[in-house]
Amino acid sequence: MSYTGWFVDQFGAGPGWFLANLTLILAIAFPVMVGVAVAVYADRKIWAAMQMRRGPNVVGPFGILQTFADAAKLFLKETIIPTGASTGVFLLAPMISFTLALVVWAVMPFDAGLVLADLNVGLLYIFAVSSMGVYGIIMSGWASNSKYAFLGGLRSAAQMVSYEVSMGFILVSVMMVAQSLNLSDIVMSQKGNVLGVLNGNIFNPLLFPMAIMFFITALAETNRPPFDLPEAEAELVAGYQVEYSSMSFALFFLGEYANILFMCALIPTLFLGGWLPPLDLPVLYLVPGFVWFLGKMALMFFIFAWVKATVPRYRYDQLMRLGWKVFLPLSLFWVVLVSGWLMFTGHFASLPA
Amino acid sequence: MAAFAFYLFAGLLLTSGLMVITAKNPVHSVLWLILAFFNAAGLFILLGAEFLAMLLVIVYVGAVAVLFLFVVMMLDIDFRALQRGALQNLPLGLAVSGVILAEVLLVASGWTAGQGVIVHEALAGPPPGMSNTQWIGSQLYTRYFFVFSMSGLILLAAMVGAIVLTHRRRVGIKKQSIAAQNARTPAATLGVGKAGLGQGVEL
Numbered sequence: 001m002s003y004t005g006w007f008v009d010q011f012g013a014g015p016g017w018f019l020a021n022l023t024l025i026l027a028i029a030f031p032v033m034v035g036v037a038v039a040v041y042a043d044r045k046i047w048a049a050m051q052m053r054r055g056p057n058v059v060g061p062f063g064i065l066q067t068f069a070d071a072a073k074l075f076l077k078e079t080i081i082p083t084g085a086s087t088g089v090f091l092l093a094p095m096i097s098f099t100l101a102l103v104v105w106a107v108m109p110f111d112a113g114l115v116l117a118d119l120n121v122g123l124l125y126i127f128a129v130s131s132m133g134v135y136g137i138i139m140s141g142w143a144s145n146s147k148y149a150f151l152g153g154l155r156s157a158a159q160m161v162s163y164e165v166s167m168g169f170i171l172v173s174v175m176m177v178a179q180s181l182n183l184s185d186i187v188m189s190q191k192g193n194v195l196g197v198l199n200g201n202i203f204n205p206l207l208f209p210m211a212i213m214f215f216i217t218a219l220a221e222t223n224r225p226p227f228d229l230p231e232a233e234a235e236l237v238a239g240y241q242v243e244y245s246s247m248s249f250a251l252f253f254l255g256e257y258a259n260i261l262f263m264c265a266l267i268p269t270l271f272l273g274g275w276l277p278p279l280d281l282p283v284l285y286l287v288p289g290f291v292w293f294l295g296k297m298a299l300m301f302f303i304f305a306w307v308k309a310t311v312p313r314y315r316y317d318q319l320m321r322l323g324w325k326v327f328l329p330l331s332l333f334w335v336v337l338v339s340g341w342l343m344f345t346g347h348f349a350s351l352p353a
Numbered sequence: 354m355a356a357f358a359f360y361l362f363a364g365l366l367l368t369s370g371l372m373v374i375t376a377k378n379p380v381h382s383v384l385w386l387i388l389a390f391f392n393a394a395g396l397f398i399l400l401g402a403e404f405l406a407m408l409l410v411i412v413y414v415g416a417v418a419v420l421f422l423f424v425v426m427m428l429d430i431d432f433r434a435l436q437r438g439a440l441q442n443l444p445l446g447l448a449v450s451g452v453i454l455a456e457v458l459l460v461a462s463g464w465t466a467g468q469g470v471i472v473h474e475a476l477a478g479p480p481p482g483m484s485n486t487q488w489i490g491s492q493l494y495t496r497y498f499f500v501f502s503m504s505g506l507i508l509l510a511a512m513v514g515a516i517v518l519t520h521r522r523r524v525g526i527k528k529q530s531i532a533a534q535n536a537r538t539p540a541a542t543l544g545v546g547k548a549g550l551g552q553g554v555e556l
Binding site for chain 1: 404408410426529
């Protein structure tokens with residue numbers, strides 16, 4: 001009997017379905033929050049190691065409780081609302097950021113069949129939710145009634161809209177190869193798709209440049225360095241976060257890292273074969289798919305932290321040039337190239353007309 | 354359940370639509386408009402048009418409304434003058450909206466689905482073995498290809514027009530050429546010389 005089926009038997013159709021989904025949502029949201037705490041710690045440790053520092057090492061063994069100490073400090077601080085702020089929008093903005101960062105996990109397949117909502121437009125759902133993420137930032141920037149916050153909000157809006165365009169084209173080429181918008185189908189289409197043994201679109205020479213571009217676009221979408229201009233501390237103090245304190249700041253922070261973790265999960269799903277092992281050998285399937293998935297996520301997170309530690313911040317006009325003049329034409333050309341190749345090789349022949 | 358969801362989305366849609374035109378602050382108006390888009394997407398999902406719902410959120414909420422917000426936030430509006438203007442134009446506005454309402458009622462009561470509009474096929478839903486998205490694609494790129502590409506061309510013309518109207522060639526500015534920067538070599542830009550005591554170097 002399925003998990004939802006058991007709840008329906010126990011509590012009746014309506015409440016049972018509700019309870020089953022509620023527990024499943026919590027079963028995703030809590031690990032994501034713990035993952036965020038670990039990710040913040042890992043980020044600081046990796047960053048410190050690359051700069052030959054020690055990083056957090058005081059609170060708990062190896063400083064592993066540092067994030068929890070920081071969170072406790074933020075919980076206990078006073079929430080300050082600026083006098084000139086538009087209070088409703090000011091308080092709504094961090095909630096939107098945080099909620100959208102969690103909601104997007106609903107369609108992520110962690111293993112074969114291990115997904116909360118197996119939507120057949122899963123990829124579009126992710127694109128829609130991530131394109132709404134800009135509202136948390138733009139609303140906070142406007143509602144704070146502060147110059148720095150406003151500039152940060154405007155920068156962020158322009159940046160995220162610019163990079164979404166090329167991100168959309170990259171997703172189009174992936175979904176044409178997979179012939180599906182469902183994330184589980186996209187993962188399964190990568191099983192032995194290159195030379196019969198390699199699992200993953202990234203091994204496909206046609207999609208390899210797309211994978212690299214998607215990684216860079218993901219950095220820009222999550223406002224990670226070298227694209228962290230919305231919160232550039234050197235010129236904007238902290239951009240849109242400047243007027244926030246206490247829990248409202250914590251929500252922004254958690255949402256940002258939850259988004260980063262999601263991108264670290266989405267890149268493996270689209271390009272590295274998701275929960276599949278990298279090679280299509282029977283012995284590798286003895287390791288549970290969930291472990292492969294987490295391993296790939298950790299690898300991607302390490303690369304995110306690596307980039308943050310090594311690459312200097314982009315200048316704003318260079319950021320726009322990269323988005324509009326390099327990535328947009330390149331990804332558009334690649335969509336034509338990929339679709340032409342697929343048409344030429346008869347990839348679409350199986351589709352019902 | 355579906356009925357509850359419908360009334361929830363429809364009620365929120367109407368409420369936020371009302372708030373768009375009654376909110377005092379234009380930025381709040383745009384935020385209400387975004388909520389209205391969002392609830393319309395919810396109604397699309399209830400109709401089984403999940404692809405359209407996602408497109409509505411991506412295009413309108415994710416891109417168009419961001420640009421709206423961008424522009425509206427930058428505007429410096431004198432609200433008093435705006436309200437005075439609204440009161441002056443109230444009779445004219447009421448007259449125009451009355452005419453439109455009458456037209457809508459006339460059309461809605463007298464209209465029957467008929468010639469020229471292919472309703473029966475569209476209502477049939479996708480053929481078996483095909484998802485909603487594939488079906489829309491296969492119709493759009495075969496049967497409605499001409500209309501589809503014409504609408505694309507119209508959008509292109511609008512885009513070109515907007516760029517032509519706003520583009521200006523500025524003189525006397527320094528522009529960065531990244532290709533030229535990357536093509537620089539030490540041999541072309543760097544010279545190593547020995548400066549004798551009190552003599553300096555020649556550049």
